[in-house]
Amino acid sequence: MARGFSRQQIGVTGAMIDSYGDLIFQLSHNMQTRRGDPIRTLDFEGIEASRDELGMSDGQIAARVGLSEPQVMYIRNMMERRNFNSRHYHRLLELGGGKRFREERFTDHTERFHYHDDAIALREAMAFAPDRARHYSEQGWWADDTLSGWLARHVSQRPEAAAIIQGDLVINYADLGDRVDRLAGGLHGLGLGQGDVIAVQLPNIAEYLISYLAIARLGGVMTTLYMPHREREFETLLTHSRARALICLSDAGGFPAAETALGLKLPKLQSVIAIGPVASAVPGAVAFEDLANGTASANKLNLPLPVAADPFLLLYTSGTTASPKAVPHNSHTMLGNARLGAGEHLLTADDVILSAPPFGHLFALYSFHLALYTGAANLLLATFTPPDLARVVEDGRATALFTAPAHMAACLGMGLFDKHDWSSLSLAVLSGSAVPGDMARAVAVKMPNCAMTQLWGMTETQGGLYCRPGDGIDIASRSAGRPAPGVEARISDEGELQVRGSMLFPSYFDNPGANEAAFTDDGWFRSGDLAARDAIGNIAITGRIKDIINRGGVKYNPREIEDLLDGHPDIAQSAIVPMPDDVLGERACCFAVATDKNLDLNQVCAYLLEKGIAKTKLPERLVLMDEMPMTPTRKIIKGRLVLPEI
Amino acid sequence: MEIDAEDAKKTILDYCLRKGALAAGVADLAALERIAPPGHRPSDLMPKIKSVISLGVGGQTQGAWSVPAKAMGYFGSTETRAYTIAYGAAFLIESRYQTPAIYCPPDMDNEKGPRVPLQSLKLHAEVAGIGARSLAGDILLHPEFGYMYFASIFTELELPPDQPMETNPCPAPSCVAMYRQIGRTPCQKFCPVQCLSGSIDEDGKQAEMHYDMAACAEMSQQYEAVPAMLSEAMAAEDAQGREDALFDPDNKMLWYKMSVGSGGLLAQCFECMRVCPIATKAPLADPIRRSIAKEGV
Structure with missing residues (x-):
């Protein structure tokens, strides 16, 4: 306060400021109006006539309003403080480069984009240990990789090269870039933007990859729904992921996906985008074609480019109906892993890469990441069936196949290696479940010029361990090879494989309980897989910790029993799980899909005893199934095997 | 004397x-x-x-x-x-x-x-x-x-006074032409906070000039911004809000200017002058023009 007087000393009250503040502010120099040019012309009458408008001193205002000068000074300053906008100078800073301010093009900062709360919550989940982040950056494992950046590189350097091959449809990189750009613009037009989660439920068709890239270009986050997912999974996963949009088929083999999603009336699901001939007929849905053919492209709209630290994938590992485990990844973890892996797999821009599993699964996305990094072509198989896989490999001249053991086993069982030409393949990467050694060797015999490798990975890790193409089938049939670049692996005293590295997700989104169990105190990820390392460093996955049978204190891994049973002439698939027992704590129960419906427990045990298995490891109950619950990569979901009442 | x-x-x-x-x-x-x-x-x-x-x-x-x-x-x-x-x-x-x-x-x-x-x-x-x-x-x-x-x-030395300028160079002919077309002069149109308005009469002279000095001051008078920043920090709901209020990049820049006494961006933003033909194109408006005039080029 000038002259050191307090508000109380000069008698100013809040009521006085409220009452006279606006008037004083207007009369003061803060608002000035000059009529004509009276000062230069020394028109004293004109000056006096317009003195009120020219801006009065505090003393003049005091005389006019009937307050003391100190009161006016105090009130004027309070009003200047209240009316002050401390952010206005941003307008000036935006005028760099000789540009001029244009009101019609200006959007106030308060009205500009900001991440909504859900997006911020997801970004909060991207918390990495500082020392790890520094290490990964220093090593170059984390860099500026983004899907948009990779795509732009190929659009610029190899525009005519094939990016997607789907039957007769060939989309080159220039065309792909254009389609992605327009779809991203279309999504933006729906009010979707940076940080928004967009779910995708599609088979492996071109629209899947275009959507994925468009979501990434938008700065959004893709979450995936498997094709078998129905209303219950929709509700759980779309709610948990806070998805703002869903891209799906209007008719997924009889399942009205778009209509189902709309019918859920989820409060955060703003848009359902439907693909298919009847998409426009789904009330409330947006037709994918309309968005994809729009003119407001992301680049024209000058949408900001994503950066590597932005989360862009949110994938679910389990708990599709209860307590979902959602794995967020950013480009650092996900794309760095693919960049480092491309050379290890000996992939180049000349490759034609085919994924047998659906893109909803990370293993398939890994194959896509490898293709997009190298600039290879993505050969698409919409939905796996053994004959279709064989046909697409043959027709599309695939050079690299990413597949699950069950896929290969099925093709082998149907004799498809003899009926089709698989000779274009130079690499086959098996992953998604345990690889039976005999099966791998049998397939290798059928494809003598193809390097068969095994990869171990999880949604949390993407490509963690893998064999290299030069390892040979002996190593590949019995191990998942060695850690990928940027990955460290160790085996705990309990035999559990634990990993850490630049590819590792930071934490489960919105599931603190799962996070507590997932990491060791020193920050390694507990894979839950049992593993053994051989003398030259190859790591074999031997089972799952939670599958261990503890029979009266005698613990054993049922994996070797299952491997033997899979060789039984009357058993197609088997799974051994613990069943509670009042005396021993646990006993082993064998679930089996048998070709002989009369198969009984005694026959099974006799077979195993003949193979040299100890009596303590024999299953003590047999449950015959018509089919096993399977993951998209054809892995048996043991958690869904329910013991029937006796 | x-x-x-x-x-x-x-x-x-x-x-x-x-x-x-x-x-x-x-x-x-x-x-x-x-x-x-x-x-x-x-x-x-x-x-x-x-x-x-x-x-x-x-x-x-x-x-x-x-x-x-x-x-x-x-x-x-x-x-x-x-x-x-x-x-x-x-x-x-x-x-x-x-x-x-x-x-x-x-x-x-x-x-x-x-x-x-x-x-x-x-x-x-x-x-x-x-x-x-x-x-x-x-x-x-x-x-x-x-x-x-x-x-x-x-x-206290008495000196014979001069007279004010006989004519006012503002508005320049080009500004009058622009005003006739769009109703605004360059300084009025390109002011970042739109603090200027006014009119030109039929003779091309200034008729009215309105100046919102409060808005103009908001552009750059950081002695107002610093107390505002402190006030925001005090009113913040939590530690993160206080940290943002005091140390986000913009506010940290204010601290810098206060602490080292930088004159950058104090007073006005000068955009009105940057687009003013008199300020920038008068015959002797800048050292280059004055130099050329002096050399008779």
Whole structure:
């Protein structure tokens, strides 16, 4: 306060400021109006006539309003403080480069984009240990990789090269870039933007990859729904992921996906985008074609480019109906892993890469990441069936196949290696479940010029361990090879494989309980897989910790029993799980899909005893199934095997 | 001591021009006393004052108008050249004419509070005939030198006054043409906070000038922004909010300017002058033009 007087000393009250503040502010120099040019012309009458408008001193205002000068000074300053906008100078800073301010093009900062709360919550989940982040950056494992950046590189350097091959449809990189750009613009037009989660439920068709890239270009986050997912999974996963949009088929083999999603009336699901001939007929849905053919492209709209630290994938590992485990990844973890892996797999821009599993699964996305990094072509198989896989490999001249053991086993069982030409393949990467050694060797015999490798990975890790193409089938049939670049692996005293590295997700989104169990105190990820390392460093996955049978204190891994049973002439698939027992704590129960419906427990045990298995490891109950619950990569979901009442 | 007022005036003004002023003049004290509000009249500060001398130095260089970095282009140190000359002139008056003189600082009036200067240097310059009020918030313009920074000297030495400029160079013909087309002059159209408005009459002269000085001040007067920042920090709901309020990049920049006394972005943003044809294209508006004129190129 000038002259050191307090508000109380000069008698100013809040009521006085409220009452006279606006008037004083207007009369003061803060608002000035000059009529004509009276000062230069020394028109004293004109000056006096317009003195009120020219801006009065505090003393003049005091005389006019009937307050003391100190009161006016105090009130004027309070009003200047209240009316002050401390952010206005941003307008000036935006005028760099000789540009001029244009009101019609200006959007106030308060009205500009900001991440909504859900997006911020997801970004909060991207918390990495500082020392790890520094290490990964220093090593170059984390860099500026983004899907948009990779795509732009190929659009610029190899525009005519094939990016997607789907039957007769060939989309080159220039065309792909254009389609992605327009779809991203279309999504933006729906009010979707940076940080928004967009779910995708599609088979492996071109629209899947275009959507994925468009979501990434938008700065959004893709979450995936498997094709078998129905209303219950929709509700759980779309709610948990806070998805703002869903891209799906209007008719997924009889399942009205778009209509189902709309019918859920989820409060955060703003848009359902439907693909298919009847998409426009789904009330409330947006037709994918309309968005994809729009003119407001992301680049024209000058949408900001994503950066590597932005989360862009949110994938679910389990708990599709209860307590979902959602794995967020950013480009650092996900794309760095693919960049480092491309050379290890000996992939180049000349490759034609085919994924047998659906893109909803990370293993398939890994194959896509490898293709997009190298600039290879993505050969698409919409939905796996053994004959279709064989046909697409043959027709599309695939050079690299990413597949699950069950896929290969099925093709082998149907004799498809003899009926089709698989000779274009130079690499086959098996992953998604345990690889039976005999099966791998049998397939290798059928494809003598193809390097068969095994990869171990999880949604949390993407490509963690893998064999290299030069390892040979002996190593590949019995191990998942060695850690990928940027990955460290160790085996705990309990035999559990634990990993850490630049590819590792930071934490489960919105599931603190799962996070507590997932990491060791020193920050390694507990894979839950049992593993053994051989003398030259190859790591074999031997089972799952939670599958261990503890029979009266005698613990054993049922994996070797299952491997033997899979060789039984009357058993197609088997799974051994613990069943509670009042005396021993646990006993082993064998679930089996048998070709002989009369198969009984005694026959099974006799077979195993003949193979040299100890009596303590024999299953003590047999449950015959018509089919096993399977993951998209054809892995048996043991958690869904329910013991029937006796 | 006998002093020839005309000779003394010439000596003092020549000194100012020799030291780097582009223009200098003597304001009519009686007119100033009549126009300035009570408390801000020259005699309020110097009761025995007889003359007010006003001088102007060159404004921005051509480079300053074109560089992308605003903080570089508008770094507010140019005006110190004017104050240096004025200070020297006050010394000259006292030493040569043994009459009290004082350089009148462009400072706030400690007793009148923030945003209130001791004196209006603009009024001194206008009455001394070295500038005329423009549509750009009454910033003074000169037909030859464009946009200048001003300084004043008060003295008890009586000097014959000059007259205000006969004509006002603002608005320039191109601005009148633009106004006729879109209803706004360049300074009005391109002001980042749209603090300027007004009208031009049928003769192409200024009819009205409206200036929202409050909005203009918001652009750059960071002595307001710093207390606002502290207030926000105190009102923040949590530690993160307080941290943001005090240390986000923009606010940290304010601290920097406060702590090192940087003049960057203080006072005005100058966008109105950057688009003003008089400020930037007057025959002697910048050192390049003055140099060319001097060499007769």
